[in-house]
Amino acid sequence: MGGDPAGNINHDQHDFALWEKRVDALMVLASSAGLMNTDSLRRVLEDMGEEAYETMSYYERWIASVSQNMVEAGAFSTAELADKMAQVKARGTTYGDAT
Amino acid sequence: MPHDHHDHDHGALSPSGHPYRKDDDIVLSYWQMMEISVRELLIEKGHITAAQVHNQINTMDARSPANGAKVVARAWSDPEFKSALLTDAGQASRDMGFDIGPMHLIAVENTILVHNVVVCTLCSCYPRNLLGLPPDWYKSRAYRSRTVIEPRKVLSEFGVEIAQDVQVRVHDSTADMRYIVLPAQPKETMGLSADELAYWVTRDSMIGVGLPQAPK
Numbered sequence: 001m002g003g004d005p006a007g008n009i010n011h012d013q014h015d016f017a018l019w020e021k022r023v024d025a026l027m028v029l030a031s032s033a034g035l036m037n038t039d040s041l042r043r044v045l046e047d048m049g050e051e052a053y054e055t056m057s058y059y060e061r062w063i064a065s066v067s068q069n070m071v072e073a074g075a076f077s078t079a080e081l082a083d084k085m086a087q088v089k090a091r092g093t094t095y096g097d098a099t
Numbered sequence: 100m101p102h103d104h105h106d107h108d109h110g111a112l113s114p115s116g117h118p119y120r121k122d123d124d125i126v127l128s129y130w131q132m133m134e135i136s137v138r139e140l141l142i143e144k145g146h147i148t149a150a151q152v153h154n155q156i157n158t159m160d161a162r163s164p165a166n167g168a169k170v171v172a173r174a175w176s177d178p179e180f181k182s183a184l185l186t187d188a189g190q191a192s193r194d195m196g197f198d199i200g201p202m203h204l205i206a207v208e209n210t211i212l213v214h215n216v217v218v219c220t221l222c223s224c225y226p227r228n229l230l231g232l233p234p235d236w237y238k239s240r241a242y243r244s245r246t247v248i249e250p251r252k253v254l255s256e257f258g259v260e261i262a263q264d265v266q267v268r269v270h271d272s273t274a275d276m277r278y279i280v281l282p283a284q285p286k287e288t289m290g291l292s293a294d295e296l297a298y299w300v301t302r303d304s305m306i307g308v309g310l311p312q313a314p315k
Contacts, residue, residue: 003247006243026147029151053240089132
């Protein structure tokens with residue numbers, strides 16, 4: 001990354017959405033709980049490869065990494081995650097409905 | 100965010116002058132579903148509590164560049180503190196009551212000979228405990244790539260022209276080591292109190308892409 005060719009710096013700034021702040025909080029709290037750390041967050045982000053970097057937003061990549069870390073730490077299984085995501089999806093069509 | 104009792108339209112800017120990011124009123128995305136799911140599973144299994152999530156977000160929201168500005172202003176007005184800050188910025192900041200966490204924090208001083216600028220080429224490491232969450236551009240590919248190869252050009256795009264006889268030092272942050280720039284004190288502020296000085300210290304001046312500015 002550092003030193004690669006790149007274009008102009010975009011100075012637009014967005015206010016963080018609630019779900020993005022929650023992702024950040026989950027990373028901090030899961031780290032405090034001893035389930036992951038900054039290095040394990042990075043390791044999964046690096047494993048995701050360049051395509052994820054081009055197509056996913058910053059906190060999308062983070063929640064993917066936190067989730068993978070939680071499975072690896074044994075906090076929950078992929079089956080439990082899949083069940084939960086199906087339940088969440090069934091609650092409604094917006095973040096407000098589903099959270 | 101305070102609860103507004105009127106509907107905002109999404110073309111408008113927030114009170115802080117930024118576009119609203121669409122949030123809970125658009126179609127639920129796959130990654131939002133994952134956030135909800137991970138959070139609920141961690142709570143159900145007793146690893147974290149809902150109150151902790153809430154409190155963590157409050158803590159995060161309360162951090163702003165005003166914290167860093169207090170540290171810089173004190174360094175400008177208290178030579179002994181400045182010396183302590185340049186020796187161990189983490190400890191000096193903790194002594195002022197700021198929670199710095201376990202990371203190493205290094206303060207780098209701008210002088211007439213040296214201008215410092217901070218980047219994280221890997222991702223987004225940033226002295227968030229003193230400055231809040233990093234701005235979007237700090238996390239952008241363009242800033243992270245170019246700051247290490249053409250820092251003077253990047254700085255000039257931020258409106259900071261560095262004379263050729265001033266050395267530019269670029270500091271690449273890591274997860275464990277964060278940098279904060281101690282900007283040079285503007286001549287016209289000599290003699291002001293620490294409280295008055297803090298208004299001159301901008302976020303960008305502590306990243307190195309800006310200079311202190313007279314309060315508006």
